Amino acid sequence: MAAAVVGSSQELAQEIKAFISGVDPVHGNKLPLKEHARCAIVLLWNLPPARNAALDHLRGVFDEYVSGYLVELESESGARPIVGPSLDDIIQEIQSVLSEFIRVNPKVWAPIVSAWSIDLMGQLSSKYAGRHSVPHASSLNELLQLWMSCKATRMLMDSYIQCLSSMISTCPDACVDALLDTSVQHSPHFDWVVAHIGSSFPNTIISRVLSCGLKDFCMHGMAPPDALFPTAADKRIPKIASVVGILGHLASRHSESIKQELLKMFHDSLGLVRDQQQKATVPFLLQLAVMSPMLLSIISAELVDSLKPSVLNQLHQHFATLPREDLENIVSLIVHLISQMSNGAYRILQFLVNTAMPASVITTPGLAVHDGVREACDRIIQLLLLNLQKLVYSRSSATLVDAAPRPVPFLDELKRHIKDLCVETLRLERKRFLWQHQLLGLLSIYCNPSCAPDALFYMMTLAKSQEELSLAAQLYAVLTSSVSNLLPTTIKKCVSQIHSGSISEQHLIQLFGNLALLIQWEESPSSMSSHLALSVSSHLFDFGQLLLHQNPDVSKAVTLLLSVCPLPKAIRPAQLLVIIRSAVHQFFLVLHRKCATGIGYTSKLLARLSGVSSLSVKAILQQLVEGALHRGNIQLFGGSVEAWTWEMNSLEDSNKTSLLDINQRFGTAVNFSGSIWSVFHAGIIGHGLKPCHASQEQEQSEILYNTQKFMSLIIQCCSGGRYHVDPTQLQPHEVLVNPEAAKTVAVVLVELICPDVTNSELAWPPEEHTRNTVERDIQIYKRFKENPLLFQLLYFVGLGRPALCYCSVLLRGLLATLMAHWEGSRDEHTTKSPWHLQASCALVACMGEGYLLPPVLSNMHEIFSQLTPFEVHLLLLSVWEYLKDNSPLPQKFTFNAERGLFFRDFARDGDIGKYLNVLHSVLHKNIDRLGLLSGRLQAYP
């Protein structure tokens, strides 16, 4: 470059003249652009005061070059451009001059050249932004490509980068300052420069940009501007805007470094010795975060980690010196920021709440935060809640007016943590649960359709005690006015959660228990319980399906819930039947399990179900009776298991034989009902005797208990229907049984005990016909023998006159077997075969109760125990005779509207005297013993 150094001062003077006038001093013609530029370079080398003028002149050269370049691009013809290449060498020369300067004395030249090149780049990119070959400012990459392929701008960029890299180890602030200034001035068009430099020196640019911004912030006064009007701040602190812009560019690739820098800045500012700049750091960072949600999100996630007690105490110490007004500003800024924070919102909340908690007695010493910190956090939380409340409510009112409500990122983020929030709230820890509860309310209103049900759902699922549950109720009370349809959606949510299987069994139990509690709560706020009950009942079926849950506790809880919730008037029969079946099943399960509360719940549920419709009564009764007679349940009521174990064996055998084989053995395989082959009920030849009774004897008291429970349930169900008369007017000993219900039981009994329908009409055949039905009769007899409950049921049917008529076939079968027994019995006394005696008594009594027999005939069972078997046979025979002549038909009953019951007028059937002859003979024969009773056995017309 020595060539550029002018030898004498005269020559230099000549050069100055030429440069100023633009005229060749020798020839007198106008200097061409290139020569003029050379002239400028010479001055740059030789005349310090001309530095600015020369550099300004060179701007023109670059401008010319860029414009030529763009013209060339736009012409698209690839024609030889007019100025472009001819300027290439001068551009090159300029670059080498400048780079020589920077190399020799970077300290002085780097600020000059960097400011010049940056400013020129800004000017050029702004000036040519409108050209159609220049991509729009938003497409950063294309812009970058265009300008970097232009030699002039590339050279400027290279020069700037040279400046920056030569200063990077010492003090690049001057260079970065220029960058910031220009960035403010030419913002959107200049972004490519920032992007390029930023990605070349990410760390330097980030830290320097921040430190320059901080310096600028300090100079403009550190009073934080109004948080809610950041636009006003823009004007006051211009540089911070470009800081935000530049960091915004870098954030996509270097967010990690930015985060590190920001955190480092924060920690550095906490030193013990603090200058003005360090004091301004925290407000500066806050301001940055206000202006750039992106920076906020970068830092928010990590910031909490660094807020250790010691750091907090330091912060407190530093802020303690600030004037009150500034503090207020900072706090409101923080509150604003938190409500705008999305990333890590939950952690921030946790942090605040944890820190704001009043000191507990058990605090780790040394880790304790200062009381002032705690108060500050307390205050921040309260203001935050207030602010959120404002946002949420103004937002919901705004939805009425304009379409786009303002989002609150903090709440948006918390939405995902609603469950955690509920868990936290339910801990009922001092103070904090109040905050969290309030926050839940706000959150629910904020995301209206989705969150409120979620929150309520979690509260109801997770509440373990009534105290905790009351929080859910309070939440409901808060929300009910602003959220419509809250409970139905909540229940819907519960149901969907149940269906998806995402709730553990423990929680299911809690949920159902809580729902039941809430429904039963009489003083619930805003009539929550009735609404809740309605909602639950509309999902009856969904809950009903859980009755058969494998976990007994779950099914118990569901039973409780269903038993307390009102049943809907209209429910699909199919669903109803499913529920009924499940409930009945559940009933027997709890009987097995000896679970008293479960029995109570189930009975209540079934009783209520029976009230739904006549269909339900029938279904329940049918199910109950079927269940009671089910082999597995027989034992519950004192039945023996002999029969079914044997049948199980045969069933297993039959599994081994193929149907084809059986069919081919013609004549043996087919079950000829009533044939001789079927009567070998003592066993099958080749199989040996039937196995003995299974020795599983129930406790007598349990049997009694179970029977009692079962029968009272049946009675409850039967009386559940419409009454014809006010139950309170009944005599104490009378049990009100709905005839329809009783008929159902009767029919079911018949179906179950005697599936064979031949000869099963209601009218009684002559006694001889029993020979045809021996097998069936034995079967019936066996069923009665193995299951004492049947007598109870029969008696119950008898109560519901005239339902017993429908049991004729059973009565007939039983009577026939008993008669056969007594006829063949060679014992002295009937007491020798106690079961038969008892059965005979029960049968006759039952028929009397059912008005199948007139009172005199039915009373005779009282003397059976005093007679010989044959006498009993004779008596039963006369009963048969009576029944044969006066068939037990329902038509014979008439409805007594006064008492609401059916009665039978035996007088209409004519004289019963001839049926009493045998009785009276027996009475006479045993008058010594039975004289006392003769009064009861007289017919009084």
Added chain:
Amino acid sequence: MSDIRHSLLRRDALSAAKEVLYHLDIYLSSQLQNASLSVGDKGCTDLLEEFILQVPKERNCQPKRLNSLQELQLLEIMCNYFQEQSKDSVRQVMFSTIFSPQGNKADDSRITLLGKLVSMAVAVCRVPVLECAATWLQRTPAVYCVRLARTLVEDYCSLLPGSIHMLKQIFSTSSRFCCQFITAVTALYDLSSDDLIPPNDLLETVVSWIFEDPRLILIIFLNTPITANLPIGFLELTSITGLIRWCVKAPLAYKRRKKSSLANGATGTKMGKENALGVDNDCHTLYSKLHLSVLQVLILLQVHLTEKNLFGRLGLVLFDHVVSLVEEINRLSEELNPLNVAQEMELSLDRLAQALQVAMASGALLCSRENLRTVCSRLPHNNLLQLVISGPVQQPSHAALPPGFYPHIHTPPLAYPGLPAHPVQTFIPGMTFPYRPIH
């Protein structure tokens, strides 16, 4: 005046400035002819400030600014004007009217413009401008002079690599300016911090000048009528004090810079270290040379003082400055660990002792040995210094001293700087004294 102003406002900035220069020239010439120079005609200076120095006069009316090219043109015009103005007096008056600080807000741009003008004049060898600037430096408070010097040093020593030769040539073009420049530069670079160590180029230039002609630094002193009281706040008459400070403090100051740069890790590379080492060695040589020159100048000074009948009456090296120099050395030695800098300290104190001895002998420094002893008592021990301050001693066989020269070590000076009314009795045989001591 206001109508001129309004017409000027309509013009573009450059032609307005030219117009103001023109008017100013005419006005001052006529004033000079009338011999009734009223300094600071308000109207003229206002126009000057508004249109040449570009200081806005009215808040709402922003005059057109000169752009950088126009500014360059203006500089050229002014250079040419001063070059072509044949009348010395007009030129001087013009120069001081434009550039003398007025104590108002225009001073900043005034000094900036002056810096550029002088810098340009240096580059294109405009002798009249430099002469005027030399005078300006004499009459202007030191703070402004220092700023001018700084501008020139920045322009020619750090900004433009290889342009120091232009600065060097002012030695031949305007020795007055050159002399004043050295004084200003020594006032500016007092080595009190790393930044205030003179750049190598500057040092080399200054040393080469003085080595070539030691008389250079006395030019102003010789060509100026000496007033009794040196005004405070202005540049000193000579740069001797400053140069002594350079020589004495240099070893320690360079040591300190080396240490701090090592601490900063700036010269991390081996190359850098070697370079710095080489440069520092060169500098040491230069300072030795400079020291020699200073001593020679002091000896010359004795002759001139005698010629001007000022020997013993005018202390060119003020005792106060010696005191502050000693304090600075003390501070430096405290800053550096004395054990590490024993060698440098030895060199410094040797130079100090020599300079003091010669200065006292040549009548440049007027103080008693007693005072000197108290001042120097806190310095680290140095044999030579001990000899100098402890006197009386036998006549030292100092090579630098001409034979037959006896310093006045036996008698304390009777007068102190600033009190020239009290003549100083010195013991120099063969010399006649116009003032007899008063007993």
